[in-house]
Amino acid sequence: MDETFGTRLRDxxxxxxxxxxxxxxxxxxxxxxxxxxxxxxMEFFARAALEAIVGTAAAIKPQxxxxxxFGSAGYRVLEQLIRDAxxxxxxxxxxxxxxxxxxxxxxxxxxxxxxxxxxxxxxVTASPYLGVDALAPLFTxxxxxxxxxxxxxxxxxxxxxxxxxxxxxxxxxxxxxVLRSIAELNQRDDGLGSVGxxxxxxxxxxxxxxxxxxxxxxxxxxxxxxGSAENVARLFARCxxxxxxxxxARSILKAGPERSALRDAARRxxxxxxxxxx
Amino acid sequence: MDETFGTRLRDxxxxxxxxxxxxxxxxxxxxxxxxxxxxxxMEFFARAALEAIVGTAAAIKPQxxxxxxFGSAGYRVLEQLIRDAxxxxxxxxxxxxxxxxxxxxxxxxxxxxxxxxxxxxxxVTASPYLGVDALAPLFTxxxxxxxxxxxxxxxxxxxxxxxxxxxxxxxxxxxxxVLRSIAELNQRDDGLGSVGxxxxxxxxxxxxxxxxxxxxxxxxxxxxxxGSAENVARLFARCxxxxxxxxxARSILKAGPERSALRDAARRxxxxxxxxxx
Numbered sequence: 001m002d003e004t005f006g007t008r009l010r011d012x013x014x015x016x017x018x019x020x021x022x023x024x025x026x027x028x029x030x031x032x033x034x035x036x037x038x039x040x041x042m043e044f045f046a047r048a049a050l051e052a053i054v055g056t057a058a059a060i061k062p063q064x065x066x067x068x069x070f071g072s073a074g075y076r077v078l079e080q081l082i083r084d085a086x087x088x089x090x091x092x093x094x095x096x097x098x099x100x101x102x103x104x105x106x107x108x109x110x111x112x113x114x115x116x117x118x119x120x121x122x123x124v125t126a127s128p129y130l131g132v133d134a135l136a137p138l139f140t141x142x143x144x145x146x147x148x149x150x151x152x153x154x155x156x157x158x159x160x161x162x163x164x165x166x167x168x169x170x171x172x173x174x175x176x177x178v179l180r181s182i183a184e185l186n187q188r189d190d191g192l193g194s195v196g197x198x199x200x201x202x203x204x205x206x207x208x209x210x211x212x213x214x215x216x217x218x219x220x221x222x223x224x225x226x227g228s229a230e231n232v233a234r235l236f237a238r239c240x241x242x243x244x245x246x247x248x249a250r251s252i253l254k255a256g257p258e259r260s261a262l263r264d265a266a267r268r269x270x271x272x273x274x275x276x277x278x
Numbered sequence: 279m280d281e282t283f284g285t286r287l288r289d290x291x292x293x294x295x296x297x298x299x300x301x302x303x304x305x306x307x308x309x310x311x312x313x314x315x316x317x318x319x320m321e322f323f324a325r326a327a328l329e330a331i332v333g334t335a336a337a338i339k340p341q342x343x344x345x346x347x348f349g350s351a352g353y354r355v356l357e358q359l360i361r362d363a364x365x366x367x368x369x370x371x372x373x374x375x376x377x378x379x380x381x382x383x384x385x386x387x388x389x390x391x392x393x394x395x396x397x398x399x400x401x402v403t404a405s406p407y408l409g410v411d412a413l414a415p416l417f418t419x420x421x422x423x424x425x426x427x428x429x430x431x432x433x434x435x436x437x438x439x440x441x442x443x444x445x446x447x448x449x450x451x452x453x454x455x456v457l458r459s460i461a462e463l464n465q466r467d468d469g470l471g472s473v474g475x476x477x478x479x480x481x482x483x484x485x486x487x488x489x490x491x492x493x494x495x496x497x498x499x500x501x502x503x504x505g506s507a508e509n510v511a512r513l514f515a516r517c518x519x520x521x522x523x524x525x526x527a528r529s530i531l532k533a534g535p536e537r538s539a540l541r542d543a544a545r546r547x548x549x550x551x552x553x554x555x556x
Contacts, residue, residue, distance in 0.1 A: 026385060065378055065385030071357055071396035074389075075350035097378055099405060100343055101435050107304060107343030111352075118349035127377060129407040129430055131437025152407055157379045159409025166444035166452050174444050174452075 005123055005148030006192030009216050012058040012091055013242045018277055019270040021053045022249025023062040033257040039073045046081040052262035056270050059091035061247050079118040092121040099127035102134050109141040123148035125198060132181040139185055139195055148194045153178045156200025156221025179208040186214030192243060201227030211238040216245060223251030229276035241277040283401055283426030284470030287494050290336040290369055291520045296555055297548040299331045300527025302341040311535040317351045324359040330540035334548050337369035339525050357396040370399040377405035380412050387419040401426035403476060410459040417463055417473055426472045431456045434478025434499025457486040464492030470521060479505030489516040494523060501529030507554035519555040
């Protein structure tokens with residue numbers, strides 16, 4: 001069985017548990033850390049967050065929007081965080097929610113998944129408003145480089161329901177269409193595939209049987225956004241626990257900037273998630 | 279009547295015509311210009327494209343994906359292009375297709391629309407998969423700063439039809455829901471509003487009456503993507519011509535790197551569009 005992003009992630013979850021820590025240097029968080037909403041404040045924040053979760057979290061999920069606030073200078077901080085995480089053997093999922101036409105998605109694939117790119121991560125999130133099929137360049141390059149793509153399916157915010165719950169002429173909900181498309185893509189792989197799904201912790205179960213995805217799940221919406229470890233356990237009850245990566249951001253990050261407090265907060269979440277998903 | 283992005287764009291279209299030139303430094307285009315797929319090649323490309331269209335095009339539309347291929351170094355080139363375009367009095371629409379949760383969209387709003395940002399443009403494209411309402415931080419900051427947001431409605435690629443044509447429980451198509459939401463947002467403004475719609479040139483007319491949008495249109499899909507000036511004229515027949523910005527990229531850029539050839543290609547497209555939309 002060939003290695004894929006799915007199998008790489010599964011190994012990591014087996015070793016460390018399902019916790020992914022969201023690295024979200026928003027203005028509010030930087031100010032609450034008393035470091036100032038500056039590039040230097042963001043550098044400090046990113047380094048502290050990473051150091052605090054090494055050995056506890058399977059992955060980090062930097063929210064690209066907050067780095068982009070500072071343009072190229074913010075991207076340099078993100079590039080450094082990605083390098084440091086690789087060095088520390090922590091997987092990086094860039095939360096970029098990219099999605100464009102086929103031709104343009106070649107650009108996004110090169111940016112986030114090509115070996116030569118300074119932004120090269122283990123997986124990137126993608127948005128299917130222009131169609132799952134249009135994301136093909138991301139899927140192709142991910143597969144070639146044992147990287148992954150997490151496609152937005154049903155997000156944790158209620159504003160998204162109208163679009164994600166709309167029905168195609170065949171009567172299928174958009175969220176189920178996306179899940180089915182992901183499952184088809186993953187059939188190319190022998191084991192757990194390289195294409196994952198983003199599903200918010202507090203969402204109702206889709207009509208598509210999540211046990212048939214053939215790829216990993218990324219689950220936001222836990223902690224400050226209202227979801228609990230129990231919500232996750234219920235939603236993914238029929239899926240192998242080692243395919244579910246659960247993102248927690250503010251509930252951990254607000255414990256900073258002191259590293260030991262951050263570390264303790266991350267461990268508590270890991271233990272809670274381990275227990276609920278066991 | 280207060281100035282908005284809509285009125286600023288309209289003034290520019292009245293003065294220069296509806297042409298927007300897509301600045302898309304893809305690997306293919308850079309190689310066809312014999313400049314190499316490098317940061318330096320991209321710098322040359324961006325500068326040449328801008329210089330060739332000053333006085334001819336109302337706006338440029340850099341495709342962020344292609345700049346992002348080079349990480350922070352690519353973003354530095356994009357920042358320089360944005361500055362140069364501002365200096366040359368050319369509007370910049372960043373084709374970023376950003377879209378996330380409410381809180382996260384604050385980050386994208388700061389990145390693309392805040393005065394202090396090195397990436398600050400005149401308008402940015404946004405994707406509504408997480409809901410039009412979730413884009414509120416972009417709309418708010420755009421309005422405050424007389425900047426704009428173009429929300430994806432019906433894109434020029436066929437892969438997007440399943441999602442964009444799906445129907446909500448009320449029987450409304452996703453594309454019509456997005457158009458109606460934009461129109462409601464624009465009612466806050468006296469004149470032409472700050473929220474626009476992206477509609478591909480070769481799409482069928484939506485059920486929502488485009489004449490009631492209250493904001494500008496950004497129209498891709500012309501030229502290399504198969505649409506013609508006549509397609510645009512037909513689709514927007516009921517809309518004021520000075521609210522329609524038409525993007526042409528490869529059909530102009532392939533004429534490079536010689537500036538006079540680029541300039542001639544841009545002028546031909548401007549004249550064609552002017553004639554068809556008059």
